[in-house]
Amino acid sequence: MSNLQLRMITASCLVAALICILFYLPGFAAPIAFAVIAACAAWEWGGFMRQSPSARVLYGLVTLLFCWQIYIFSSQWTPVLLMLSVAFWFIVVPLWLSRKWTLRGNDFLAYSTGFIVILPTWAAMTYLNKISPWVLVATMMVVWIADIGAYFTGRLFGRHKLAPMISPGKTWEGVAGAMIGVAVYGVCLMNWAPSFVTKFASNELFSATQKLGLEALLLLPLLTGISVLGDLFESLLKRQVGVKDSSALLPGHGGVLDRIDSLTSTLPFAALLMYLLS
Amino acid sequence: MSFQMILFYAGAFLLALGLLVIVHEMGHFLAARLCGVKVLRFAIGFGKVIWSKRLGRDQTEWAVALLPLGGYVKMLDEREGEVASHELPRAFNRQTVGRRAFIVVAGPLANLLLAIFIYWLIFLTGMTELKPRLGTPPANSAAAQAGISAGAVVRSVNGVVIASWQDLRWEVMRQTMDRQPLVLEAITPQGNALRYEVNNLQFSLAETEKDPLTPLGLVLYRPSLPAVVDQVLPASPAAIAGFRPGDKILQVGNKKISEWADVTAVVRASVDQRLVFILERAGQRLTLSATPQMSGKDPAKGGRLGIGVRDDPAAFEQMTTLVRYSADEAIWRAVAKTWDTSFMSLRMMGRMITGDLSWKNLSGPVTIADYAGQTARLGLSYYLSFIALISISLGVLNLLPIPVLDGGHLMYYLAEFIKGGPLPERVLEIGQRIGFTLLALLMLFAFYNDFHRLLVG
Numbered sequence: 227m228s229n230l231q232l233r234m235i236t237a238s239c240l241v242a243a244l245i246c247i248l249f250y251l252p253g254f255a256a257p258i259a260f261a262v263i264a265a266c267a268a269w270e271w272g273g274f275m276r277q278s279p280s281a282r283v284l285y286g287l288v289t290l291l292f293c294w295q296i297y298i299f300s301s302q303w304t305p306v307l308l309m310l311s312v313a314f315w316f317i318v319v320p321l322w323l324s325r326k327w328t329l330r331g332n333d334f335l336a337y338s339t340g341f342i343v344i345l346p347t348w349a350a351m352t353y354l355n356k357i358s359p360w361v362l363v364a365t366m367m368v369v370w371i372a373d374i375g376a377y378f379t380g381r382l383f384g385r386h387k388l389a390p391m392i393s394p395g396k397t398w399e400g401v402a403g404a405m406i407g408v409a410v411y412g413v414c415l416m417n418w419a420p421s422f423v424t425k426f427a428s429n430e431l432f433s434a435t436q437k438l439g440l441e442a443l444l445l446l447p448l449l450t451g452i453s454v455l456g457d458l459f460e461s462l463l464k465r466q467v468g469v470k471d472s473s474a475l476l477p478g479h480g481g482v483l484d485r486i487d488s489l490t491s492t493l494p495f496a497a498l499l500m501y502l503l504s
Numbered sequence: 505m506s507f508q509m510i511l512f513y514a515g516a517f518l519l520a521l522g523l524l525v526i527v528h529e530m531g532h533f534l535a536a537r538l539c540g541v542k543v544l545r546f547a548i549g550f551g552k553v554i555w556s557k558r559l560g561r562d563q564t565e566w567a568v569a570l571l572p573l574g575g576y577v578k579m580l581d582e583r584e585g586e587v588a589s590h591e592l593p594r595a596f597n598r599q600t601v602g603r604r605a606f607i608v609v610a611g612p613l614a615n616l617l618l619a620i621f622i623y624w625l626i627f628l629t630g631m632t633e634l635k636p637r638l639g640t641p642p643a644n645s646a647a648a649q650a651g652i653s654a655g656a657v658v659r660s661v662n663g664v665v666i667a668s669w670q671d672l673r674w675e676v677m678r679q680t681m682d683r684q685p686l687v688l689e690a691i692t693p694q695g696n697a698l699r700y701e702v703n704n705l706q707f708s709l710a711e712t713e714k715d716p717l718t719p720l721g722l723v724l725y726r727p728s729l730p731a732v733v734d735q736v737l738p739a740s741p742a743a744i745a746g747f748r749p750g751d752k753i754l755q756v757g758n759k760k761i762s763e764w765a766d767v768t769a770v771v772r773a774s775v776d777q778r779l780v781f782i783l784e785r786a787g788q789r790l791t792l793s794a795t796p797q798m799s800g801k802d803p804a805k806g807g808r809l810g811i812g813v814r815d816d817p818a819a820f821e822q823m824t825t826l827v828r829y830s831a832d833e834a835i836w837r838a839v840a841k842t843w844d845t846s847f848m849s850l851r852m853m854g855r856m857i858t859g860d861l862s863w864k865n866l867s868g869p870v871t872i873a874d875y876a877g878q879t880a881r882l883g884l885s886y887y888l889s890f891i892a893l894i895s896i897s898l899g900v901l902n903l904l905p906i907p908v909l910d911g912g913h914l915m916y917y918l919a920e921f922i923k924g925g926p927l928p929e930r931v932l933e934i935g936q937r938i939g940f941t942l943l944a945l946l947m948l949f950a951f952y953n954d955f956h957r958l959l960v961g
Contacts (some may be wrong), residue, residue, distance in 0.1 A: 440625060
C-alpha cells in the first residue's frame, strides 16, 4: 500500500470518527474524545522534551486528569485558560520564533508550556462544541481552508520564503493565499450561515451566527495569521529535536500534534472572541 | 476635552487619513507598474522624510514624510531629472496619452473602489436600521384616508420590497416624483397581510423633496412610553417648577395624559404659556405649573421644559431591524450607494458655485477629525462608513478639472488627445498657477470655517 493510500484511509477514518463524535454520539462523548486527543498530544510533547517513555505516558495521563478536572469542577476557568493561551500565542511565540528558544530537558517550564498549548485547545473545542457542533466545525474549517489555500498558492506562486530556518516549504505567497481563502470563506459564511441556521433552528447556533458581524469578518485575517504561527511553532520544535513527525500515531500523517498544530493557536483565540462577544 | 480624548480623535483621524492616502497612491502606483513605468518613490505625507526603505527590483523608496495631509508617487520623468537612455521607455512622460490618463485616474478610482468595498462589507454584515413600521396617521391625511392603522410594517411599495424606514422614504420619494399612486403592502402586528392604496397625492413637489412621508401622513411608529419623568435638566423651567424624577404626569391643563407623546405634544405647542400639571408623586397627587421655553432659535422646534423620559431598550429593539444582504446583492447596493454619494457631493459642489449652498458647508481637517473621532466612538461600522464617505469626497474632488489635481491632468490629456500633440509649456504653467490659487483659496475657506466652528460653535 502506498503512502498516499494510507494517508487517504487514515483521513477518512478520522473524518468519520469526528462526524460520529460531534453529531451522533451523546453529548458527553465529545469532551472525552477531545481529552484523548489532548492526552496523545501531551505524550508527543514529552517526545519534544526528550523524555523517557514512562514520563511521556505519565504526562499524557496527567493531561487527561486536568481535562477531567476542568470539565467537572471548574468550567468557569475556561475564559482564563483561553486568555492565557491567547497571550502565549500573541506575545511569547513570536519571541520564541525569533530567538529560537528550545524545550530543554526535564524542565518545569517546558511541561507548563505544553499545558498552555494543549489544555486551552481542549477547553476551546469543548466550549465551541457546547455552543453547537456546527460552530466548532465552522471554526476548524478556517484552519483547513487556510492550509489548503496556502498549499496551492504556495505551490503555484511561492517565491519569497517565510521562515527558511524553521520551515523551508512555507512562502509569503502561501500566507497570502491562506488569507484570501479565509476571506472568501468568511464571506460565504456570512452569506449562507443565517439561512442555513433558520433551517436547523437552534437558539445557540442562531445567536452564534448573529455574532458574525463586521468585526468578526475583519478579525479573520488575524485568525489566519495566528494559525500560521501555530504551524511554525510546531515546526520549530520538531526541527530542534530533529524529527519529521511528532509521532507515528496516525498512519500516513505522522502524529496528533502534526494534525492539530494550527488548531492549538486558532481555536482558543476564536473561542475567546466568541466568549467576549456573548 | 480631556487629553485622552484629543489623542483618540487624533488617532482616529490619522488612521482614516493614512488609509485613504495609501489607497489613493497605491492606485497610481499599481497602474504605473502595470504600464511598466518605473516608480522612484512612494510617499505618505509631504515634506521632510521621517522614515524610508528601498524595496524590490526597481529599488522604489517607500517613505513616510512629516506633513500627513496627503502623499505622492514619484515616477521616472525626463521633465524632473536626467533619465538614462536605456530607461527612457520606462519614463512617465514617454507613455502614450491613454496610459498616462490611466495612471492618473487610477488614484481617485482606487478611492471609489475602497468606498465600494467598505459599503459592501457593511451591507453584507448588516446594520441596524429603523423598521418601516407606521404610526397613527394624522386625521384627514392621505394615509388616514387609505385606512392605514398604527403598527403595520410596510413590506413593499408599488411592488418594490422595503427593508427599512430609509428604503420606504427613498421609494416613496421616487414614486411620488412620478405622481404615481402608492400601493403599500404591509403586515399588521397580528400577522395579517394588508394592501393600502394611497392615491390622494395633493402636495407640492418641493414639499416632498425635503420629506416625502410626512405630507402623506406616513409617520414613524413610536412605541408608547409611560408619562413618567426620568431626568430633570438643571436650571430648566421644569427644575424651577419643582419637577422630580419619578413623577407621573396625569394631566396637563385640561388634557388627560396617557403616554409620554401626549406630554411632548402639549409642551411643544405652548411656548411661553403657563401650563398646569397634575402629577402623582409617591402615591400622592400634586399640582405644579411651568412655562415651556422656546428650544433653540428655531420656532418650528416648539417649546421645551427640560424633562426627559426613560429610554426603553426593549421598545428600541422593537423599532429596529438588522438589514443585511447577500454577497452579490450587496455589491450592487454598494456600487449604487457609491455612485449616489459621488453624484450628491458633485451636486453640493455645484450648488456652492452657483450660490445655492453656503460656503460655510465646506469642512477642513479639523471638522473631519471631529467626525472621525465621533464615528469611531459609535462603533466600527460607523467609522468605516465615515471613511467610505471621505474616500468618495477625496476621489471626486481629485477628479475636478482643476490643474494640480488629478482631474486637471486628465483635462490636459484630453486637450492633448483632441489637438493631437502636447500643449505648449506656457499654457500648462498658467493652468498650474490658476489651480494653485484656487486650491489655496479653497483650503483657506475650509480652515476658516473649521476655526470659526471651533471658536464660535
